[in-house]
Amino acid sequence: MEKYPTTYSQAQVLKDLAISIAGLYFSYPDKANVLQDVSLHIFKGERVGLIGANGAGKTTLFLSICGILKPNSGKISVFDRPVVTGEFRPEIGLVFQNPNDQLFCASVWDDVAFGPQNMGLSASEVERRVQEALGIAGVADLVHRPPHHLSGGQKQMVAIAGILAMQPQLVMYDEPSANLDLRSRRRIINFLQSSPQTLLISSHDLELILQVCDRVILMDEGRIIATGKPEEIMGDRQLMESCGLEKPHSLIPHFHSDEK
Numbered sequence: 569m570e571k572y573p574t575t576y577s578q579a580q581v582l583k584d585l586a587i588s589i590a591g592l593y594f595s596y597p598d599k600a601n602v603l604q605d606v607s608l609h610i611f612k613g614e615r616v617g618l619i620g621a622n623g624a625g626k627t628t629l630f631l632s633i634c635g636i637l638k639p640n641s642g643k644i645s646v647f648d649r650p651v652v653t654g655e656f657r658p659e660i661g662l663v664f665q666n667p668n669d670q671l672f673c674a675s676v677w678d679d680v681a682f683g684p685q686n687m688g689l690s691a692s693e694v695e696r697r698v699q700e701a702l703g704i705a706g707v708a709d710l711v712h713r714p715p716h717h718l719s720g721g722q723k724q725m726v727a728i729a730g731i732l733a734m735q736p737q738l739v740m741y742d743e744p745s746a747n748l749d750l751r752s753r754r755r756i757i758n759f760l761q762s763s764p765q766t767l768l769i770s771s772h773d774l775e776l777i778l779q780v781c782d783r784v785i786l787m788d789e790g791r792i793i794a795t796g797k798p799e800e801i802m803g804d805r806q807l808m809e810s811c812g813l814e815k816p817h818s819l820i821p822h823f824h825s826d827e828k
C-alpha cells in the first residue's frame with residue numbers, strides 16, 4: 569500500500585504529480601456524502617485503476633477532477649494548478665461512460681474538431697489534430713460518417729479521438745469497456761496499454777484494470793479504502809468482498825484464463 573516515494577524532495581513531488589487531492593467532500597442536493605475525505609496522489613505517467621461497487625463515487629470523482637462539479641470542501645490540483653470549477657482545461661480529458669453523451673455533431677469530423685476549435689486553434693491546426701486523433705484511435709475511415717450511425721465500439725473510439733484531439737496530458741476513462749464486444753474490448757485494452765498519457769480508469773472490468781494499470785485505488789461509499797499494486801489489492805478476497813467486489817478470476821490460483 570504505497571503512497572509516494574519518500575526519497576523525493578517536496579518540490580520534486582509537486583513537479584511530478586499529475587493529480588493531487590486533499591480532503592475532498594462532495595454531496596449532490598439530493599444525495600449527501602457522495603465523496604468523503606478523499607485524498608490521493610497520482611504521478612505523471614502512472615496508469616491508475618479506480619474500482620468500487622456501483623454508487624461508490626467514481627464518476628463523481630472524475631467530474632470533480634475535471635472541474636464539472638464543485639466540491640463542498642477540499643483541494644484538487646492537476647499538474648500543480650488548482651482545478652477551478654467551470655474552467656476549460658484541455659490538458660485534462662474525460663471520456664464519458666456513454667459515448668452518446670459526448671457525440672452530438674452531424675459528422676465524426678465535426679465532433680472530433682469541436683474541442684480543438686474551442687481552444688481557438690487555426691483551421692489548419694484543427695484539421696491536423698482531427699486527422700492525427702482519428703489515426704491514433706484507428707477510426708480515420710469514419711471521418712465523414714454521422715456518429716449516430718456508428719456501432720457502440722466505433723462511437724467509443726470516436727469519443728476517445730475527440731478527447732485526444734485536445735492533446736490532453738491526463739485522460740480519465742469512465743468504464744471504457746462497457747457495452748463492448750470481445751474484439752472491441754481487446755482493442756481498447758491494447759489502445760490503453762500503448763497510451764502515453766497519465767491514465768485514471770474507472771471500471772468494473774477488473775481484468776482490464778489488471779492488464780492496463782500499474783496501481784489501483786479501491787473506493788467504497790465515497791471513501792478511498794486502499795491503494796496499491798493491482799494484484800495486491802484485487803487479490804485480497806476479504807478486502808474486495810468488504811467493498812462489494814469479487815476477486816478477479818485470473819487471480820484465483822489454478823484458474824486458467826485464456827487471455828494473455
Ligand SMILES: Nc1ncnc2c1ncn2[C@@H]1O[C@H](COP(=O)(O)OP(=O)(O)OP(=O)(O)O)[C@@H](O)[C@H]1O
Binds near residue numbers: 596597599602625626
Ligand atoms: N446527478 C446526481 N444527483 C444526485 N445523486 C447522484 C447524481 N449522480 C450520482 N448520484 C449518486 O451519487 C452516488 C455516486 O454515484 P457515482 O455515479 O459517482 O458512482 P459510481 O461509482 O460511478 O457508480 P457506477 O459504478 O454505478 O457507475 C450514487 O449514490 C448516485 O446515486
